[in-house]
Amino acid sequence: MNIDTDDLTTLDERSFGARVEPHRRELHVHCYRLLGSFDDAEDLVQEAFLRAWRRRETYAGRASVRAWLYRIATNACLDALDKRPRRPSADGEVAWLQPYPDDLLAQLPDHREGPEDVALSRETVELAFIAAIQHLAPLPRAVLVLREVLGCSARDTAVLLETTVASVNSALQRARGGLRHALPEDRGDWRADATAVEQALLARYVDCTERVDLEGLAALLHEDARFSMPPEPGMWVGKEAVVTCWAEGGFGSDAFGSVRCVKTRANGQPAVAVYVRLPGGSDYAALTLESLRFRDGAVADVVNFDRSVLPHFGLPMTLDTVQSVGTVETS
Structure with missing residues (x-):
């Protein structure tokens, strides 16, 4: 049977799945933009495919299958937001925010035509953008994305x-109007990534982290640096506040243990998975995934996600002593 036919009602369940499966990644990213959560997007794509199968007779061929699936996925997300409304905190935190691995973003079909389109594609998966649109009501959010x-x-x-x-x-x-208030004023600076300056700054950040060097990390922070730990409440703003938070959390103390890092990328920006081996321990256990944003040759934002996001990046929950020799990179 030709699974490229537009008569979806003639397809059995397996053939129907083969027809819609190529759209999974872009629908997942679409749901992720609307929801801000990788895990929720996974659930909603599955829900959208289930709805599509159950309502396949509603596809009349007046639009592409891709457009039909976007319609179903968008409305599935709006239904979910209606059933479980969530609002950022008073200080702008999005507690349900999760990162999106660059390796998975690379699976998106390439509809881009030039440098401006590449920039737009990058811009609309940037963590700051994803967080900002969560401040919008569901309908304006969906309209903006569409x-x-x-x-x-x-x-x-x-x-x-x-x-x-x-x-x-x-x-x-x-x-x-809402987006102008929610986005950081210096947002455009992220486009300068992947430069030699950024790579050097990332290397210094990893080195200081692995040496548990609090003073070294403090020297890398922008004066207006921000630090947050979704889903935990609180946002620390300013170098002094960030460093104080880290120190109070035990970083830099003898009891903190030794650290190894795995460099990766999330939402088009550098990220570092941090593993810690407690004193007397054998393996390095996953602690966090840190998404970084640089500005003016310094670290402007650190968003600390709990270790539950690591499987999305194909990263292990533990590193043994052999694996931890030298810094590992996933990309």
């Missing part, structure tokens, strides 16, 4: 969301 990330027309967006063009345009204006 109109300005996926490039849908106002009419197509209205059809997809089962609303009017006027409502779409109004929601987009609200989303743009």
